[in-house]
Amino acid sequence: MPAPIRPGEELPLERLEPYLRHHLPELTGPLTVTQFHGGHANLTYQLAFGDTDLVLRRPPFGKIAPGAHDMQREYRILSRLPDHFAPAPRALLLCTNHEVIGADFVVMERRHGTVVRYALPDTFREIQRVEQRLTDALVRVMGDLHRVDVDKANLEELGKPEGFVVRQLKGWSKRWELSKTEENEDMEFLKTSLPVDVPAPQRVSIVHGDLKFDNCQFQPGEPDRVSSVFDWDMATLGDPLVDLAGTLSFWPDPDMDAADMPIKLLDGNWPGKHYLKDKYAEFTGLSLDRMPWYEAFACFKTAVIAQQLYQRYVKGSTRDERMEKFGRAARAFAKLGRKKLGS
Structure with a gap:
């Protein structure tokens, strides 16, 4: 489940929100951002626009190893694969303009369900x-x-x-x-x-x-x-x-x-x-x-x-x-x- 954002991993909403509303004009309602804390590498956030939940993924902060955390690759796959492999969530938007949040990022549909992680649900x-x-x-x-x-x-x-x-x-x-x-x-x-x-x-x-x-x-x-x-x-x-x-x-x-x-x-x-x-x-x-x-x-x-x-x-x-x-x-x-x- 999403939780408050970890210190130091906040998103610049003053630039991100207008960018998203411009490129995804169907989004309505106020924006609320929380973070999924389960992963260890890429950072994953929930974007809630009213009743619509989306997911934003970006690389971790700091120096990135060559070829790692490739958001463009993730977008390429998830914009095409869902029609042939239903478990893949559909990507909706790729941003490579680092003036928005300082890194490439992908926005995709939010899937709801149960993740098996630290204890059997x-x-x-x-x-x-x-x-x-x-x-x-x-x-x-x-x-x-x-x-x-x-x-x-x-x-x-x-x-x-x-x-x-x-x-x-x-x-x-x-x-x-x-x-x-x-x-x-x-x-x-x-x-x-x-x-x-x-x-x-x-x-x-x-x-x-x-x-x-x-x-x-x-x-x-x-x-x-x-x-x-x-x-x-x-x-x-x-x-x-x-x-x-x-x-x-x-x-x-x-x-x-x-x-x-x-x-x-x-x-x-x-x-x-x-x-x-x-x-x-x-x-x-x-x-x-x-x-x-x-x-x-x-x-x-x-x-x-x-x-x-x-x-x-x-x-x-x-x-x-x-x-x-x-x-x-x-x-x-x-x-x-x-x-x-x-x-």
Whole structure:
């Protein structure tokens, strides 16, 4: 649920409101702005114009890593994808004029529902096998996304599938170098070892890049279908197993201390990682023989993301005290990734 805006993350309403009323003239009523506090990277606000609720997303304040927090990419996807993938909310407006709020931003429709985040919502507590059903829904919506016809969705220019993973490795390695605050032997091992034997993709798909429970929404009491998927600024075209591995990196792992997870799966009777892999293979028909490599890469990427957030905290670019724990998370994911490669 939206809450008061965190200090230092306010929007300049004296410039924003007239801009929105000019470009979205159907909006009426007084404007009220609140903030969604659940995310850790992009900043998300609710704009209430009378009875009409919209969502505004912008990058975080401070220096931004190259290629990160791409609002133009998010708009491109969400202005086209909803006709082919119903869980995607529809984008209504893109602003690239930094004189308005100091950064690019996207305005999109507001979806209402339940997000599974820090505790199992009350609406799901009494439902039998709810953890398995929620997991099935998460894996199924991923499979549905990976089967979207890219050409029909007019998203063929979203990325260059050939060499996708190799470019990803180079990009995330560069981000690591720009964000590190200390040396990390495990990250250096992964940076050197992952490019040696890159798997060949079995399919070209829309890859979300951060598909996990807290970027999904369910209708109250309905655990069998993801009704909305959020946070599309990293989406591209490429190898769908990168998405599956990214989801697995947020799942409990016997080789990782749960205290090191920046976003922990809730307590309960949740299926293990092997269950998710089996379900995904069943839904998509793809082979998962090379999943250890993909999981190692996902750990590498997650370590970089955690380190970027931690660096912002160290440099004072954010006052969000939750960011302090991400330095430890970066070290833990690097260690886990190295173990996935068998070293």
